Amino acid sequence: MISYSGLGLKPIINASEPYTKLGGSLMRESTIETMRIASSNFINMEALTDYCCNKVANITKNEAAFITTGAAAGLVLCAAACSLQYSQKLSTPRQNNEEYSKKEVLMFEGAYLQQIPYWNLVKNAGVNIKLVNPDENAINEAVNENSVGFFLFPGTLYEKGILTCEEAIPLIKRKSIPIIVDAAAQLPPSRNLWYYTKILGADIAIFSGGKHIRGPQSTGLLVGRSTLIRECRSLASPHPGIGRPFKTSKEELLGFTEALECFLKENEEERFNLQLTILNEIQSKIRLKEGYQIQVKHIGRLGTYQPLLWLNLPKGISGKEVSTYTLSRETPIDIGYIDYDPEQADDRIFINAYNLLPSEVDSVVKAINEFIVQH
Numbered sequence: 147m148i149s150y151s152g153l154g155l156k157p158i159i160n161a162s163e164p165y166t167k168l169g170g171s172l173m174r175e176s177t178i179e180t181m182r183i184a185s186s187n188f189i190n191m192e193a194l195t196d197y198c199c200n201k202v203a204n205i206t207k208n209e210a211a212f213i214t215t216g217a218a219a220g221l222v223l224c225a226a227a228c229s230l231q232y233s234q235k236l237s238t239p240r241q242n243n244e245e246y247s248k249k250e251v252l253m254f255e256g257a258y259l260q261q262i263p264y265w266n267l268v269k270n271a272g273v274n275i276k277l278v279n280p281d282e283n284a285i286n287e288a289v290n291e292n293s294v295g296f297f298l299f300p301g302t303l304y305e306k307g308i309l310t311c312e313e314a315i316p317l318i319k320r321k322s323i324p325i326i327v328d329a330a331a332q333l334p335p336s337r338n339l340w341y342y343t344k345i346l347g348a349d350i351a352i353f354s355g356g357k358h359i360r361g362p363q364s365t366g367l368l369v370g371r372s373t374l375i376r377e378c379r380s381l382a383s384p385h386p387g388i389g390r391p392f393k394t395s396k397e398e399l400l401g402f403t404e405a406l407e408c409f410l411k412e413n414e415e416e417r418f419n420l421q422l423t424i425l426n427e428i429q430s431k432i433r434l435k436e437g438y439q440i441q442v443k444h445i446g447r448l449g450t451y452q453p454l455l456w457l458n459l460p461k462g463i464s465g466k467e468v469s470t471y472t473l474s475r476e477t478p479i480d481i482g483y484i485d486y487d488p489e490q491a492d493d494r495i496f497i498n499a500y501n502l503l504p505s506e507v508d509s510v511v512k513a514i515n516e517f518i519v520q521h
């Protein structure tokens with residue numbers, strides 16, 4: 147049997163976030179077992195997709211759902227599906243290239259465009275991006291016959307300085323164009339799985355399967371209005387559309403469905419408190435020096451429902467420095483730091499216990515204490 151260390155690769159303790167660069171998250175035993183069972187037979191993939199997507203729509207209280215290969219794939223599929231609906235509206239879509247090439251996806255102008263790289267992906271669907279000032283007049287002026295859809299990026303960080311989904315969706319809905327919400331990392335709470343679509347009225351919300359849901363890393367979820375979800379599915383594998391390269395396997399379809407069921411069955415308050423216990427223990431064991439300050443906050447990145455431990459660093463020490471140090475240790479540890487927000491100084495680190503095991507607490511504490519002693 148292989149092991150990472152046998153391959154010369156060091157397993158990393160995840161004290162930060164379910165980052166793609168770290169492998170997302172760790173699947174539950176039942177997900178792995180489900181994938182193993184799924185791998186043991188041939189199956190009619192259309193029928194399996196029907197089963198999994200209907201089940202997922204049902205348990206997330208949505209009209210329809212589609213399981214794809216990640217939230218990033220979801221962004222491309224949604225942009226392509228919006229384009230398809232738009233071209234179906236044109237009288238002779240394929241011949242009318244000039245008109246077809248004008249199609250635009252709308253997004254707000256804002257600082258979030260520097261903080262997340264994902265919005266750019268919609269261009270893969272052959273659409274142009276039109277940036278809209280985040281106010282009612284600008285929305286009304288921007289939406290015209292070339293608009294195929296409006297893409298929104300929720301989260302307390304990304305919505306800073308622009309309209310929130312709660313404010314923007316009612317304004318955009320008046321213009322009758324599809325609204326797509328990229329809520330890839332907006333979990334927990336699990337109610338967000340239906341909040342953007344059923345409560346706020348977005349046409350589709352997109353989630354990562356490999357982050358908080360702890361599905362296969364290569365999965366993602368689209369939920370929402372059945373006509374648009376159907377277009378997404380028609381463009382995806384096994385059909386030879388733009389989404390053919392994003393193939394979701396039978397193992398991933400069933401594995402994701404199992405992971406989502408488990409995620410929804412878990413008691414969120416219990417999970418929050420478990421994380422809080424771990425963070426409180428870390429806080430009590432860290433030996434502070436002058437210039438260091440520690441605090442556990444009851445709100446997660448992007449406003450999610452999870453506690454975070456914040457350690458403010460003395461002047462001249464950056465979060466990246468701490469992270470580089472903890473990653474270079476014999477047992478590498480990934481610690482969170484803020485390097486993507488030009489408005490915020492990189493003068494602190496954070497620890498998220500979502501993927502941290504109680505048995506890993508001592509390694510984390512030791513690494514941070516040793517950094518503090520040396521700095």
Ligand SMILES: *Cc1c(COP(=O)(O)O)cnc(C)c1O
Pocket residue numbers: 166215216217218219262264299328329330331353354355356365366
């Ligand atoms: C992580 C993330 C994505 C990409 O998700 P994958 O499932 O890894 O493809 C897209 N958008 C946002 C806002 C994200 O946080």
